[in-house]
Amino acid sequence: MIKPYYETKLGKLYHGDCLEIMPQLEPVDLVLTDPPYGLTDWNNRGTNKKGPFDSEETQLWDKPIDKKTIELLFKFGKHQIIWGANHFLELLKNTKQLFIWNKKLRGMHFNDCEIAWCSQFREACRIFDFHPALNSNKKHPTQKPLELFMWCIFQAQRAINIISIGDPFLGSGTTAIACERLKIKWIGIEISEKYCEIAAKRIEENLTVMERIERSEKGITKKTGLLF
Helix, strand or coil, X not given: CCCCCEECCCEEEEECCHHHHHHHCCCEEEEEECCCCCHHHHHHCCCCCCCCCCCHHHHHHCCCCCHHHHHHHHHHEEEEEEECHHHCHHHCCCCCCEEEEECCCCCCCCCCEEEXXXXXXXXXXXXXXXXXXXXXXXXXXXXXXXXXXHHHHHHHXXXXXXXXXXXXXXXXXXXXXXXXXXXXXXXXXXXXXXXHHXXXXXXXXXXXXXXXXXXXXXXXXXXXXXXX
16 A cells, blocks of 8 residues: 555655556545646747756646546546636537636736636536636746636535545645645645645645644654744
């Protein structure tokens, strides 16, 4: 059995390639994830220039998503909310439900909005208004707002029973933090050890004081610099 890189009472974070790890795990009720869009390749396509996402580290976590990955996402969860859907629509099925993050900007940001493909647990599109400037203290270049992911979970809970949530591209840990806040079981996978460590510390900071004290006494807490 694969050993977690980090865990809490509610969840487990695994370090490695999600294509190898997902088949070893029990399915979850909902996959909530923001997979790689392949921006490294997109920036360099047809040029000899290095784009802002071009680095060895970025190429590790920004490998373009493919059909095999999508198939595993559908096996890993009964339902899915997959952000960045406009980058790989050809790999997804038709749906009547999309989530849209409206950044409340027009032509003043990389994108005016971002789109999530949803398995059809409801027949409706929904829009979440949230200014990117409010997504402060980002630890990952493509980190989504915690408020956005909590909203996604609330929307899904109106239609389906959610006991567990999985994110195969956990990044800096936003999905796990949302689950900890809402007391939902979670599973996260992250290929970069750097972001596993960042995610673990962010998750630890979002535990209750009593949980952190208990974990500290057991010697399993992550050092975050917080005062209890």
